[in-house]
Amino acid sequence: MHTVKEKNNVSVCGKANAAQTIIFGHGFGSDQTAFAPLVKAFEADYKIVLFDNVGGGKADINAFSPSRYSTIQGYVTDLGDILRELYLDNVIYVGHSVNGIIGLLCAIKYPSYFTKLVLLGSSPRYLNDPETGYVGGFNQDDLEQLYNAMSTNYYAWASGFAQLVVQNHDRPELAANFAKSLSSIRADIALSVAKAIFEMDHRNDLGKSAIPAMIVQTANDPAVPTVVGDYLLKHIPNSQLARVDTKGHFPHVSAPDEVISIIKSFI
Amino acid sequence: MTRWERTALTFISQTSDWDRNHDTSSFIPFSISLLQELFGTYISLQLDFEDAYTARVKAASPSYLNELILNPGPITTLLEQNHFKAIYWSHIPEKNVFDDLLQALSSAVILPVKGPGVNALLLFGWSEPNTFDNSAKECLEIIRGRFKEILQQSHTQRLVNTTMSRFTAIMHTIPQALVFIGNDGHSGWVNAAAANLLQLNESGEQPPHVLSAVMGQLINSAENKEIIHKEALQLFISPDNKMKDMKWEIPGNTLSVSCMPVESIGRLWEFKKIN
Numbered sequence: 001m002h003t004v005k006e007k008n009n010v011s012v013c014g015k016a017n018a019a020q021t022i023i024f025g026h027g028f029g030s031d032q033t034a035f036a037p038l039v040k041a042f043e044a045d046y047k048i049v050l051f052d053n054v055g056g057g058k059a060d061i062n063a064f065s066p067s068r069y070s071t072i073q074g075y076v077t078d079l080g081d082i083l084r085e086l087y088l089d090n091v092i093y094v095g096h097s098v099n100g101i102i103g104l105l106c107a108i109k110y111p112s113y114f115t116k117l118v119l120l121g122s123s124p125r126y127l128n129d130p131e132t133g134y135v136g137g138f139n140q141d142d143l144e145q146l147y148n149a150m151s152t153n154y155y156a157w158a159s160g161f162a163q164l165v166v167q168n169h170d171r172p173e174l175a176a177n178f179a180k181s182l183s184s185i186r187a188d189i190a191l192s193v194a195k196a197i198f199e200m201d202h203r204n205d206l207g208k209s210a211i212p213a214m215i216v217q218t219a220n221d222p223a224v225p226t227v228v229g230d231y232l233l234k235h236i237p238n239s240q241l242a243r244v245d246t247k248g249h250f251p252h253v254s255a256p257d258e259v260i261s262i263i264k265s266f267i
Numbered sequence: 268m269t270r271w272e273r274t275a276l277t278f279i280s281q282t283s284d285w286d287r288n289h290d291t292s293s294f295i296p297f298s299i300s301l302l303q304e305l306f307g308t309y310i311s312l313q314l315d316f317e318d319a320y321t322a323r324v325k326a327a328s329p330s331y332l333n334e335l336i337l338n339p340g341p342i343t344t345l346l347e348q349n350h351f352k353a354i355y356w357s358h359i360p361e362k363n364v365f366d367d368l369l370q371a372l373s374s375a376v377i378l379p380v381k382g383p384g385v386n387a388l389l390l391f392g393w394s395e396p397n398t399f400d401n402s403a404k405e406c407l408e409i410i411r412g413r414f415k416e417i418l419q420q421s422h423t424q425r426l427v428n429t430t431m432s433r434f435t436a437i438m439h440t441i442p443q444a445l446v447f448i449g450n451d452g453h454s455g456w457v458n459a460a461a462a463n464l465l466q467l468n469e470s471g472e473q474p475p476h477v478l479s480a481v482m483g484q485l486i487n488s489a490e491n492k493e494i495i496h497k498e499a500l501q502l503f504i505s506p507d508n509k510m511k512d513m514k515w516e517i518p519g520n521t522l523s524v525s526c527m528p529v530e531s532i533g534r535l536w537e538f539k540k541i542n
Contacts, residue, residue: 065320073336074321080367081338109335109367208331 004081009058014048020090021047027097029182031057037256055189079106083113094118098197107211117213123224124202137225154187167248206235213239214266220247271406274305294417296326310392351379355399378411384422444538490516
C-alpha cells in the first residue's frame with residue numbers, strides 16, 4: 001500500500017519552519033497547479049501543502065475506488081490522512097468548490113488541526129430544494145442532462161463545460177486550461193465524482209464548524225448562485241463573505257490578486 | 268439472570284421473526300438502535316468493508332457518523348491479529364484504529380461479522396469503563412451470530428433481486444417472443460414480445476394453463492394448424508424432443524417457431540416473425 005503522499009501527489013513547499021501551514025485543495029476537474037499564483041504569494045511566510053484529489057491531477061489513479069468516493073466523505077478521510085501523515089497543525093485551509101466543503105467537513109471532524117478556512121466558490125448543495133426553498137442552482141433535469149452529456153461524449157462535454165463555468169471569454173486560455181485538466185480525467189471517474197458532488201447535501205453540517213471561515217464568491221458564478229454565498233454566511237458560525245469582481249467559478253484563477261488580498265487580510 | 272443474559276434474550280426475541288416478517292434491509296438499523304438502548308452505549312454502528320479502500324459507517328447512532336469513510340487497512344490488521352474474534356476493550360487503548368469514532372469514550376466492543384458475501388463489524392462504545400465477563404461475552408457472541416445470519420440472508424436476497432432484475436430486463440429487450448412453461452405444472456413466464464403476440468395483459472409470471480390456452484388460440488388461428496398439431500404431437504412424445512424453425516402461418520404473419528427443453532425444468536418456446 002502506498003503512502004498518502006504518493007496517493008494524493010502531495011507536494012510541500014514554502015517556508016519549512018513556518019508556524020502556520022496553508023493547504024490548498026482544488027475543485028472538480030482541476031488540480032493543484034491552479035493555485036500557482038496563490039502559492040507564489042504565500043510561500044515566503046507559510047509552509048504550503050498542495051495535493052490532487054484521487055481521480056484528478058497526478059493522484060494515483062489506481063487508488064480510485066468508486067465505493068470510497070461515491071460520496072465526498074472519502075475525500076474528507078483523505079484530507080485527514082494528509083494532516084496526520086504530515087503532522088500538520090495550525091492549518092489555514094483554502095478549498096476551491098467541492099474542496100471547500102471537504103475542508104469544512106474535515107475541520108468538523110478534526111477541529112484541532114485548523115485555524116482558518118477559506119471557501120472559494122463552494123456550495124453545500126447544488127440541487128435546488130423546492131421543499132425548503134433552497135436554491136442550489138440546478139434541478140434534477142439539469143443534472144440528468146449533465147450526466148447524459150458526460151456519458152455520451154465526454155471530451156466534447158468537457159470543452160463546453162469549461163467555457164461555461166470559467167467564463168472570462170476575453171481570456172480563452174483560462175477555459176482551455178481547465179478543459180485540458182478536465183479532459184485528462186478518465187470519463188467514468190469524472191462521471192462518478194460529478195455525481196458524488198452534485199448530489200451531496202451538507203447544509204446540516206455547516207453549523208457544526210467552529211473554525212473562522214471566509215467565503216469567497218465571484219460576482220457571477222454559473223455553478224454557485226450568489227444566494228448560496230449568502231446561505232453559507234448565514235449558516236457557518238463565525239464566517240465572512242467577500243465577493244470578487246470577476247466572473248466564473250474560479251476566482252483564484254481569474255482574479256488571483258484580489259483573492260490573495262482577501263486571504264491575506266483574513267489570516 | 269444477569270443484565271447481559273437479559274439483553275441477549277430480549278434481542279433474540281425482538282429479532283427472531285424479522286427475516287420472515289420484515290424487510291431484512293431494515294434489520295440492521297433496528298437492531299443496532301435496539302442494542303444501543305439495551306446496552307446503554309453512546310455509540311453503536313456497523314462498519315462495512317466495501318473494498319480495499321472503503322470501510323463505510325452505516326446505521327450509526329449518533330447518526331452524524333453515518334457515511335463516514337475509514338481506511339480499512341489498519342482495521343483489518345487489528346481484526347487479523349485477533350483472528351476475527353470479538354475484541355473487548357474494558358478501557359479503550361490510547362492509540363487505536365477507531366480514534367475517529369471513539370473520541371472521549373472509555374470502553375468498547377468490536378464484533379467482526381465475516382462470511383460469504385458479508386465483511387463488516389459492529390462497534391459499540393460506552394462513556395464509562397465496562398467489565399466484559401463471560402456472561403457479557405456470551406451475550407455478545409449470540410448477537411454476533413444473529414447479525415451474521417441476517418447479513419448473509421440480506422446479501423443473498425440482494426443478489427437474487429439484482430440477478431432477477433437484470434435477467435428480466437434482458438429478456439424483455441430481446442425482440443423474439445419467449446414463452447417458458449414449467450414441467451411442474453405451476454410455473455410459466457413470458458417476455459414482453461410474447462405477451463404482445465399472445466395478447467396477454469402483462470409480461471412476466473403467468474400460470475401454465477393460461478399460456479396453454481392462448482397458445483392454443485394462436486395455433487387455431489394458423490392456416491396450417493393441422494401440420495402444427497401433428498408436429499406438436501411428435502414434440503410431446505418425449506420431454507427431450509425439440510423443434511426448430513417450424514413455420515406457423517398466422518393471418519398477416521409468418522412465425523418461425525422453435526421449442527427446446529430447458530434443463531429438465533420445462534420448455535422454452537421462441538417465436539420469430541418472418542414477415
